[in-house]
Amino acid sequence: MVLKRLIYKCLLVTCLFSSFADATTLRTPHQLEWRGQESLDPISSTRFYYPVQMLYNRLVRQDESGAPSPELATKWTSNKTATEWVFDLRENVKFHNGKELTSADVVATINRILDPQRDAPVRAVLSIIQEVTALNDYSVQFKLKKAHSDFPILLMDYRIKILPKNVDQDKSLVGIGTGPFKLENLNVEGTTNLIANSEYWEGKPKLDGIDLIAIADDSARVQALLARQIDWIGWSGVTSQQLPLFQYNSMFKVDSISTGDWRGIIFKNDVEPFTDPRVRKALRIVTDREEMARLVLGEDGGATTCDTPVWKGDQYRMNLECKQDIEGAKKLLAEAGFPDGLDIDLYTSNTDTYFRPLVEIYQRQAAKANIRVHIKMTPSDSYWNDVWMKKPAFTALWGQRPTDQVLNEVYRSTAQWNESAWNNPDFDQLLDEARLTLDFDPRKKLYIDAQKMLWEEGGTLIPFHLRNHRVMMKNVTIPAVDDFSIRWNLVTKE
Numbered sequence: 001m002v003l004k005r006l007i008y009k010c011l012l013v014t015c016l017f018s019s020f021a022d023a024t025t026l027r028t029p030h031q032l033e034w035r036g037q038e039s040l041d042p043i044s045s046t047r048f049y050y051p052v053q054m055l056y057n058r059l060v061r062q063d064e065s066g067a068p069s070p071e072l073a074t075k076w077t078s079n080k081t082a083t084e085w086v087f088d089l090r091e092n093v094k095f096h097n098g099k100e101l102t103s104a105d106v107v108a109t110i111n112r113i114l115d116p117q118r119d120a121p122v123r124a125v126l127s128i129i130q131e132v133t134a135l136n137d138y139s140v141q142f143k144l145k146k147a148h149s150d151f152p153i154l155l156m157d158y159r160i161k162i163l164p165k166n167v168d169q170d171k172s173l174v175g176i177g178t179g180p181f182k183l184e185n186l187n188v189e190g191t192t193n194l195i196a197n198s199e200y201w202e203g204k205p206k207l208d209g210i211d212l213i214a215i216a217d218d219s220a221r222v223q224a225l226l227a228r229q230i231d232w233i234g235w236s237g238v239t240s241q242q243l244p245l246f247q248y249n250s251m252f253k254v255d256s257i258s259t260g261d262w263r264g265i266i267f268k269n270d271v272e273p274f275t276d277p278r279v280r281k282a283l284r285i286v287t288d289r290e291e292m293a294r295l296v297l298g299e300d301g302g303a304t305t306c307d308t309p310v311w312k313g314d315q316y317r318m319n320l321e322c323k324q325d326i327e328g329a330k331k332l333l334a335e336a337g338f339p340d341g342l343d344i345d346l347y348t349s350n351t352d353t354y355f356r357p358l359v360e361i362y363q364r365q366a367a368k369a370n371i372r373v374h375i376k377m378t379p380s381d382s383y384w385n386d387v388w389m390k391k392p393a394f395t396a397l398w399g400q401r402p403t404d405q406v407l408n409e410v411y412r413s414t415a416q417w418n419e420s421a422w423n424n425p426d427f428d429q430l431l432d433e434a435r436l437t438l439d440f441d442p443r444k445k446l447y448i449d450a451q452k453m454l455w456e457e458g459g460t461l462i463p464f465h466l467r468n469h470r471v472m473m474k475n476v477t478i479p480a481v482d483d484f485s486i487r488w489n490l491v492t493k494e
Contacts, residue, residue: 003430008164013481014228018424022452023208023209024206024208024209025207025208025210025211026207026209026211026491026493027210027213027229027230027231028050028211028213029213029230030049031215032214032215033351033384034385035045035046035104035381035384035385036188038188039174040052040055040183040186041174042056042158042159042163043118043120043121043159043212045120047159048192050210051175051212052158053179053339053483053486054194054488055182055183056163056179057072057162057177057178057179058069058072058155058156059072059087059089059106059155059160059162060071060073060076060153060155061156061261061369061485062481062485066313066314066402066485068152068153068155070090072089072093072101072106072178073089073090073155074088074175075253075275076112076152078149078151081147082149083144084143085114085142085144086135086139086140086141086142086422086485087140088449089101089106089137089138089139090110090138090201092201093178093201094178094201095164095177096177096183097164097173097176099164101139101141101162102134102136102138103135103136103138104137104165105163105164106132106140107121107133107134107166108164108165108424109161109162109163109473110129110142110160111132112163112168113160114129114384117355120350121158121159121409121417122414124408124409124415124417125154125160125409126154126160128144128146128148128154129143129144129145130143131143136357140358141457144434146199146435147309147438148435148436149435149438149443150404152403153215153402155483156470158484161177161179162176162178164176165237167341177448178199178200178201179197180200180202180489181195181197181205181209181210181488182487184209184391188455189214190213191214192207192212195208196209202487203480204372205489205490205491206490206491206492207488207491207492207493213230216351217351218351218352218353218380219234222242225246225471225473226246228251228473229308231310231346231472233473234286234470235354235468237470238469239301239353239354240296240297240298240299242353243298243471246471250471251473252320252471253474253476254470255468255469255472256300256467256469256470256478257467257468257482258313259399259465259466259467259468259481260314260398260401261400261466262309262311262397262462263352263354263355263358263395263396263397263462263464263466264395264396264398265283265346265358265359265362265396265417266394266395266396266459266460266462267394267420267460268392268420269420269421269423269459270343270418270423271479273336273338274392274393277456278332278333278335279332279336279342280459281329281332281457282328282329282330282369283344283461284307284367284461285322285324285328286325286366286369286371287323287365287366289305289306289322289462289464291361291365291483292361292362292365293463296357296358296361296464297354297466297467301467302467304322304464305463305465306318306320306455307322307454307455307458307461307462308454308462308463309401309407310407310447311465314402314403314436315444315448316403316443316448317403317451320455322384322450322455324338324365326368329371330370333369333370333371337417339431341369341370341371341372342372342411344370344373344392345374346363346374346376346393346395347378347387347393348376348377349377349379350380351380351383351384352397354466355395359373360460374454376391385462388419389419389481400482400484404431404447406449407431407450407451410456410460412428412431413427413428413477414428418457419460420460421459422459422460424453424457426453430446430447430450430453431450434450437444473493476491476492477491477493477494479491
């Protein structure tokens with residue numbers, strides 16, 4: 001009997017060890033963007049980016065070309081004027097608490113976003129919606145204030161995730177989604193643990209779980225990967241300077257992905273001397289964009305751009321040449337009352353891989369036009385709370401977004417994340433007219449005119465779009481798409 005018990009215990013221990021050894025958990029770092037204020041509510045201004053992508057689903061997602069494709073919605077149709085849209089929902093989809101997804105959840109989710117009393121930056125994206133109603137349990141109708149022939153593109157936004165209808169009445173529902181992973185433990189400043197949703201409507205995820213580890217500093221994330229304490233570095237990836245640490249190391253593999261991600265320098269239009277459009281343009285045209293992209297990103301690190309956030313893969317992209325123009329910048333500054341140049345304080349931090357080299361190269365280039373840039377380094381863990389959108393000049397980062405979304409969300413005068421305080425009624429009118437225009441060619445012209453206006457008068461220097469170098473352990477496979485498009489149920493770790 002004693003021997004049998006001993007054998008049983010040994011077998012039990014073996015099974016437990018085997019189960020532990022077989023578990024595949026992806027260790028993913030996050031930047032601690034909001035200094036512990038991160039929220040699992042997708043529409044919060046301090047949303048916790050990675051779990052928001054893993055816990056929830058959208059109605060519409062990007063396909064491999066970036067076009068709208070079904071997610072929780074199976075199809076959509078509009079009337080002839082594109083003022084009314086009907087979306088059919090996928091049936092038998094379950095939330096993590098076992099409740100079935102219905103149109104009531106979709107209606108409640110959209111109305112939360114549209115609520116003017118709520119701090120939801122993504123409201124600027126959906127402000128065109130007049131009313132959303134449930135036609136039946138699996139069909140939702142959107143009535144728009146004005147026509148919008150590209151309306152499904154708006155619903156691809158990474159924050160428009162469908163929540164249970166009673167989430168405001170029952171706060172325990174925050175974190176409950178229909179996504180491939182479920183929340184097991186929330187520790188924003190430490191490690192947050194997610195486990196696979198075995199009832200996921202697309203099939204059980206290939207991973208058993210995901211650990212989200214707070215690492216605010218860029219160099220610390222690189223060191224953690226080299227020490228094999230994490231499994232990959234996504235989002236902005238690694239710099240061209242860091243890439244050789246992994247390129248020739250058999251323990252790692254690298255994916256290089258062309259994206260619409262960008263890094264920029266923001267000059268707030270409502271703060272002197274940036275209130276003058278001549279000053280703003282001078283500050284932008286001193287840039288040698290090709291040199292900056294090469295030095296910051298490496299030889300194959302990205303594509304230059306003329307201060308438009310619309311990337312080259314987008315159908316509405318403005319194509320323009322913008323060579324460095326030192327004499328033109330001096331002339332504009334003199335006309336604005338700065339014949340001897342000017343001094344500016346530029347705030348940044350090490351929260352992002354590219355910020356420091358970006359501002360140091362800009363400082364050197366701008367000096368040729370007597371623009372004296374004083375770099376102010378700030379703590380990584382407080383940058384997004386204390387610096388971004390608060391200082392007169394600062395660095396910023398944005399992920400890839402469709403034209404309509406990024407122009408409305410970042411530059412419309414009433415947008416909550418209008419970081420440069422750009423306020424131009426003519427620009428807003430162009431965006432409104434583009435949404436009303438059903439024919440593609442004239443609609444494209446309106447979006448290009450809006451981008452040209454930013455080039456002439458805007459306060460945002462966008463020198464390049466990134467080609468992200470994502471590094472992962474050799475046993476990890478993550479789809480080679482931008483972060484917004486990753487289907488987390490397909491990620492593997494062997």
